[in-house]
């Protein structure tokens with residue numbers, strides 16, 4: 001099996017770092033937004049309480065949704081770090097399951113992919 005050229009690996013490294021930056025930024029914004037939405041101001045004033053309940057429910061949903069999104073991002077960050085490690089170890093771009101090279105098209109779309117498309121599809125089947 002042909003090993004990935006160092007120059008090529010560095011390009012993926014660059015893409016991964018860029019992606020990491022973007023996600024880190026996203027997570028920061030999402031967390032800030034989620035914190036801002038904290039309904040602490042509702043605790044003091046009881047007037048118009050019932051009116052508030054609907055708002056609170058929506059807020060809570062929004063917050064959970066945002067945090068869930070953030071956790072997805074965190075998961076992606078872990079995968080990116082993993083991919084960066086694989087680049088350093090010189091095993092980047094190799095499917096973890098069948099040990100065949102992962103298609104370049106796939107790597108370009110998803111630089112932190114650990115499995116080739118075939119193995120990924122196989123894994124996703126119940």
Ligand SMILES: [Zn+2]
Nearest residue numbers: 095098116119
């Ligand atoms: Zn595979």
